[in-house]
Amino acid sequence: MTEEVNLALDYLRSYADLDFAGALALSAESASFQFPDGNVADKQTAIQLLQGLASSFAGPIDLQVTGVTSEVGRVAVEATAEVPLPGEIVYRNQYHYLFEITDAQIIAVREYCSQPTG
DSSP: OOHHHHHHHHHHHHHHTTOHHHHHTTEEEEEEEEOTTSOEEEHHHHHHHHHHHHTTOSSOOEEEEEEEEEETTEEEEEEEEEEEETTTEEEEEEEEEEEEEETTEEEEEEEEEOOOBO
């Protein structure tokens, strides 16, 4: 695997463990983060949004990478995720993450997902 792929997968491992500060520490200060709803946030706003979201989880994200494609400066990751929610509900979805990487730092993440299923 390339350094860029390893960086993207390290980000997702931290993300799945709900260590959003650790995940975003792998990004440049000027990095941008696009969420599935299309909203784009800077690094500090992304950390706040993700920490707020995680407060509704009953445990870490079971994120399974199903595919990785890489070319210079870009890494695409396909994954499935299951997240335990209160009341024994499990949120399931399929994701596509596109990472832009320069000088061993993530400069952009775009996250896309399918319609959620319970």
